[in-house]
Amino acid sequence: MVDYVKSAFQNLGRKRVRTALTILGIAIGVASVVIIGNISQCGTAALNNELESLGLSGLTISSSSETAAAVSLNENDLSIIKHCEEVEQAAPVMVESTDISARKLSTKALVWGIDTNASQIISINLLYGRLFNTEDISTSANVCLVDEAFSKSTYMRSNIIGKTVSIMNGGVEENYKVIGIIKTGSGLLQNIIGNYIPTFVYVPYTTVQTVSGRDDFDQIVVKIKSGGNVESIGKTIVETLNRNNGTTDAFVSNNLAKQKDSLTNMLGIITLILSAVGSVSLLVASLSIMTVMLVSVNERTREIGIKKAIGAKRSYIMLEFMFEAVLISLIGCICGIAVGYIVSFAGAEYFGMQLSTRTDIMFLAVEFSVASGTIFGVYPAYKASRLKPVDALRQE
Incomplete structure (x- = not known):
């Protein structure tokens, strides 16, 4: 497991600009989801506070x-x-x-x-x-x-x-x-x-x-x-x-x-719609992972052939590329959560609102990001593992 992680870091470090841009896309998608969720939290809390003053x-x-x-x-x-x-x-x-x-x-x-x-x-x-x-x-x-x-x-x-x-x-x-x-x-x-x-x-x-x-x-x-x-x-x-x-x-x-409940429900629906829009950007960013990994497979075809020629199994090659895809998603997710909460807390402080950390949003963002990274990394990893050593070594 440790070897896979080290190998993934080394391979991603080869094309740092490309890797950074892919991570940036994931981070922007995650940050948008986090910010939308926190805006909903602030809006709901503010609405409840104002109407609580009238008595439940x-x-x-x-x-x-x-x-x-x-x-x-x-x-x-x-x-x-x-x-x-x-x-x-x-x-x-x-x-x-x-x-x-x-x-x-x-x-x-x-x-x-x-x-x-x-x-x-x-x-x-x-x-x-x-x-x-x-x-x-x-x-x-x-x-x-x-x-x-x-x-x-x-x-x-x-x-x-x-x-x-x-x-x-x-x-x-x-x-x-x-x-x-x-x-x-x-x-x-x-x-x-x-x-x-x-x-x-x-x-x-x-x-x-x-x-x-x-x-x-x-x-x-x-x-x-x-x-x-x-x-x-x-x-x-x-x-x-x-x-x-x-x-x-x-x-x-x-x-x-009753009016408070109606307004809260309406705010929840709006948040759900906006979160769905934010998730689309995260999905698009995840598609870029597949593109990057496919390009990486083509660039490293000869390397894959050498590994398979000296005895590397298909499972090793596949896991190697899968770990790279998951690592990109995970790093992008962590960066997105950090940026999302920094922006959210700064905005809450500016507008005089109180904001608490929502673990449900963080877990949801991590799960969605890692899952999408894994799913979109499967095909490139599978393609790499199916390469024949003889054909791979012929590639210049």
Whole structure:
């Protein structure tokens, strides 16, 4: 076994450039598969983290837009939901798409109207300052929370507590005092295309109601007590609201956990497709092994004839070439895994993500690479072993 390995290294070293290019092809294919798998891991983890902040058993209640009987959610509906036995927390939410500006810099934003307990239900990671208190809500105060990305883009620093931003709401531009800085969304999508999606700004929901002249809510976010059946509780809440308002099918509940599973499954399918594309490049690279080994057989025909003339068996010749093919695949696979993880960890560090080593991807890449190298090395090895000594020695 050791002799075969030594012989394989010596033979591959004869044509170093050709060997290196073949290994490079294998490495690129393996690295692409590893990177795609790690991107999937980061995306799934980010998605789970964002939706976990809403609670695995969380749901939202909103007014149905598909029925004529739909009515708006109000304070009475919120009170009914809060008093449901299986509900741990409930908070009103209002959303407005508008423009915000600071220091003459303007950007698109989604203004979220929330309550004091919203941070216990939705993802708000406070970096500086404070969240809303009961006084802010009761007085409809012109205060806001802005994300860190907006702070850096306007004032070139994270902490801008006490600064003023202008928010266009209901056609009227008003000034709001910044009382808190929140961490920009940790999702991979948020970090990659942050320049193309709106900035998130949070204000008291009562302030949005006052400016827009409304007394209703867009949604009510609900956190269910641990162990509760989300589907049945959501159905119960909707039935209770319909009964209280004298309506039918006027409200709908959205199970966040089900949405998370759907998004995770979709991400898994996308990853599978991309991995298949990456595997094609690995397969093409493996075909180059056959080409290289066939060329090597032709170049070493006389050498093979000498070995067979002095007593070398067919099995020895075949194993010699098989070990070369497997060695090329193995070296390329190791290099590809190393490059794939270096790029993955660098990317994860840049985007502020956490990445762990996935042994399943490594084993899959090694198995596929070695298997393909073995399969595509069989024919050249067989061809070499079948050469007759007399015919081989006649070759110049």
